[in-house]
Each structure stands twice: as structure tokens, then as C-alpha cells.
Amino acid sequence: MSLRIVFMGTPDFSVPTLRLLVEAGHQIVAVYTQPPRPGGRRGLDLQKSPVHQAAELLGLPVFTPINFKDPEERERFRGLRADVGVVVAYGLLLPEAILTGTRYGCYNGHASLLPRWRGAAPIQRAILAGDTKTGMMIMKMDKGLDTGDVALTREVEIGPNMTAGELHDRLMYIGAKAMAEAMVKLEMNDLPLTPQPAEGVLYAAKIDKAETRIDFSRDAKDVHNHIRGLAPFPGAWFELDSNGKTERVKVLGSELATGEGTAGTLLTDDLVVACGAGAVSLTKLQKAGGKPLAAADFLRGTPLATGTRLT
Numbered sequence: 656m657s658l659r660i661v662f663m664g665t666p667d668f669s670v671p672t673l674r675l676l677v678e679a680g681h682q683i684v685a686v687y688t689q690p691p692r693p694g695g696r697r698g699l700d701l702q703k704s705p706v707h708q709a710a711e712l713l714g715l716p717v718f719t720p721i722n723f724k725d726p727e728e729r730e731r732f733r734g735l736r737a738d739v740g741v742v743v744a745y746g747l748l749l750p751e752a753i754l755t756g757t758r759y760g761c762y763n764g765h766a767s768l769l770p771r772w773r774g775a776a777p778i779q780r781a782i783l784a785g786d787t788k789t790g791m792m793i794m795k796m797d798k799g800l801d802t803g804d805v806a807l808t809r810e811v812e813i814g815p816n817m818t819a820g821e822l823h824d825r826l827m828y829i830g831a832k833a834m835a836e837a838m839v840k841l842e843m844n845d846l847p848l849t850p851q852p853a854e855g856v857l858y859a860a861k862i863d864k865a866e867t868r869i870d871f872s873r874d875a876k877d878v879h880n881h882i883r884g885l886a887p888f889p890g891a892w893f894e895l896d897s898n899g900k901t902e903r904v905k906v907l908g909s910e911l912a913t914g915e916g917t918a919g920t921l922l923t924d925d926l927v928v929a930c931g932a933g934a935v936s937l938t939k940l941q942k943a944g945g946k947p948l949a950a951a952d953f954l955r956g957t958p959l960a961t962g963t964r965l966t
Contacts, residue, residue, distance in 0.1 A: 658738040658842055661757065662715075663687040667705045668823060669743040671831035672764060676741065677713055679835050684735045686710040689746050690719040723750050732756045739841060741834060742796065754796055759841060761796040762806065764830040766823075769794065770851045772859040773801035778826065779819045780859035782884035785876065788812050789822070791830040793837040795848055800858075804848035806840075809833045816910055818886040862889060869893045871919035871965065875911055875933030882909040882935070890941070893919075893965045897957065907947050908939030921963045926950045928965060 657680045662673050665688050677683060686706060694702035703711075710717045720728050729752040740753070740761035754761050767777035768790045781789045793807040809829050813822060840846040862885065869891050871878060885891040890905035914922040916929030926937040941947040942957075 656842055657681045658838055659684050659736065660838070661685050661687065661732070661735055661737040661740045662706075662710075662743075663740060663745040663747075663749075663761075664706045664743040665689045665704045665746045666744050668766075668827050668830075669706050669745075670709045671828055672741065672743045672834050673706060673709055674713070675831045675835045676838065677715075679838070681838065683710075683713075683715050684737050686715045686717045687745065688717060688719055690721060722747060723753050729753065729756070739838070740796075741838070743830065743834070749796065751798060754798065762834070762837060762841075763794050763796050763801070763803070764834050765792050765794055765801055766790075766826045766830065767859065768792065768808070768810065769801060769805060770854075770856040772857055774859040775861040777859040778823050779862055779884050780857075782813060782817070782819050782822065783880055785880050786813055789826070791826055791833050793833050802851065804850050806846050806848055807833050807837050816883065816908075818883045818908065820887045864889070867891055869906065869965075871928060872931040875930040875935050878930050879909050879911055879935050882906045882937075886939075887947070895957075895959075895963075895965060903943050905941040906937050906939070907941055908937075910936045910938055912936040917964075919965045921959055921961050921965070924954075924959070924961050926954065926959065 659682050660676060662683050688704045688706040691701040691703045694700055707717055723729055732753055733756045737757040739759040740757050742761055743764040749761065767781060769792050772780050788810055790808055790810040792805050794803040794805050797803040811825060811829060837846060867885060867889055869878060869881060882891045886907040890907060892903050892905045895902050895904050912927045912934040914927055914929060914934040916922050918929055918931050920929045922929050922934055927934050928937060938950050939947055940953045
């Protein structure tokens with residue numbers, strides 16, 4: 656037995672779920688993804704999304720509407736006669752006509768423990784807030800923003816130095832397996848749904864550029880969470896005065912350290928920085944246009960003495 660599935664997703668995070676559903680023998684009648692965007696070195700080339708590329712390699716039909724306002728687009732969706740829609744990080748809000756345009760509705764793979772961190776950036780927000788656990792939830796979609804009933808939950812511990820990139824990759828595969836399991840249960844009419852609690856709702860707003868500069872006057876734990884919550888993208892950063900020039904340096908890894916001093920000042924010659932309270936050790940850095948480097952390698956090209964101020 657297999658389901659007729661419309662798959663809807665866009666970034667790398669979505670690809671393992673698409674592949675696993677194909678491997679499970681389901682019939683993917685269409686793949687919806689966001690339209691190609693300008694990319695390349697000069698931003699002149701149109702680049703297909705990771706899901707678009709994966710779908711083409713799998714020989715699946717791909718559609719890239721800007722939205723679903725066009726009645727013809729909605730009718731095309733209904734004409735696919737799908738059993739279910741599977742949505743993983745698609746990036747478009749789905750109107751009622753799409754949510755109800757399949758036999759069983761649409762199921763979403765969301766990277767948080769709902770109702771905590773509804774919205775666009777649940778992985779980053781969980782780490783920024785210092786959460787020690789998160790997870791993947793398979794949810795039946797409704798008209799609200801991540802408000803639907805929950806079908807499956809898979810919890811994941813967040814390690815003390817885990818970055819958003821590392822958590823992203825772990826959840827990506829856990830979510831794929833959870834969705835595949837949910838589709839088996841759905842096919843067997845054995846997928847119970849549980850309403851989300853009314854308490855504990857938090858929204859994971861998209862990361863704004865204004866949030867990315869490191870404020871070393873904050874507590875060391877907050878600085879550490881800020882760095883790892885934005886690593887590797889968009890990356891938390893500080894500015895460094897070097898040979899009369901101001902350089903921006905991203906920090907892609909850190910650890911809590913011991914020490915006290917003026918906030919933003921290097922306490923050692925191996926990149927331990929004083930914070931408002933406590934200190935952090937910067938373990939991975941990247942200059943603009945350069946490669947990510949471990950602290951020791953970074954210091955070989957940019958020696959920094961104790962007492963240097965990072966702003």
C-alpha cells in the first residue's frame with residue numbers, strides 16, 4: 656500500500672523527508688517548492704531550491720507558484736487527487752483551499768516542541784533562549800500559524816555547546832523518520848491527534864540582522880547562547896581594529912570560560928573574552944571573505960594580545 660502525496664518544501668532541511676517518502680514506496684504526485692532565486696557570485700544566476708534539485712533527480716514533477724491566490728493554481732492542486740499533503744519548511748502560508756485540497760489534509764514537520772517556538776526560526780530561537788531540549792513534531796495543519804493538532808513528537812536534547820547548524824542537521828533526519836512513520840500510521844487509520852496546550856505559546860520570529868552583533872556586556876551564558884544560536888548562519892559578530900582598519904569577524908563557536916574583566920576585553924592570548932559577568936572562549940572564527948578557522952589557526956594570521964578590545 657502507498658499514499659498519493661503532494662510534497663511541499665524548499666531548503667536542505669526538507670530533502671531527507673522527500674527522499675525517505677520515495678524510498679518508502681509512496682507515490683509523490685507533485686513537489687511544490689519556492690521559485691528559483693537570484694544567486695551565484697554576482698547574484699545574476701537563478702538557482703533552484705535544494706528540494707527542486709532533489710525532486711528533479713528523483714524524476715518528480717515540480718511546481719513553483721509564488722502563492723496560491725490564483726484559482727487555476729488551486730484547481731491544479733485539487734486535480735492531483737492526492738491523499739495527503741506533506742509540508743516541511745515550505746516557506747509559504749497555505750490557504751484553506753490547499754489545506755483541505757487532499758483526502759486527509761496537510762501534515763507539517765515542525766522543528767520545535769509546540770506550542771513553544773511557533774513560526775519561522777524555531778531552531779535558532781530555542782538555542783538563543785538557552786533551551787536544553789527541543790524536538791520535531793508532526794502536526795495536522797490548520798489556518799493558524801503552527802497551531803494544528805499534534806500527531807507525533809520526537810524530543811531532542813540540546814547540548815551545552817551545540818550550534819544551530821548542528822541541531823538543524825540532527826532534527827532534519829529525525830523529522831524525516833517521524834514523518835515517514837506518521838504516514839504509515841495515517842495509511843492504517845492509526846494516527847491520533849492531540850490539541851496543543853493553550854499555555855506556553857512562544858513565537859520564533861525570523862532572525863533580524865540587527866540581532867547579530869555580539870554584546871559582550873551581557874552575561875557570558877547569554878553571549879554563548881547568542882553565538883551558537885546564530886552559527887553558522889547568519890553568524891554573530893564583533894568588530895576588531897586591525898592595522899588602522901575595522902574588520903568584522905564572525906564567531907561560529909564558543910565555550911563558557913572562567914575570568915572577569917572589562918566587557919569585550921581579551922583576558923588571555925587564546926581568545927578568552929570578558930563579558931558583563933563571566934567570560935567566553937571563542938573557538939571558531941571567520942573574517943569577511945575568509946574561511947572558518949579554529950581559534951589557534953585564526954590567531955596565527957591575526958595575533959591578538961591580552962587586553963585587546965573586541966567591540
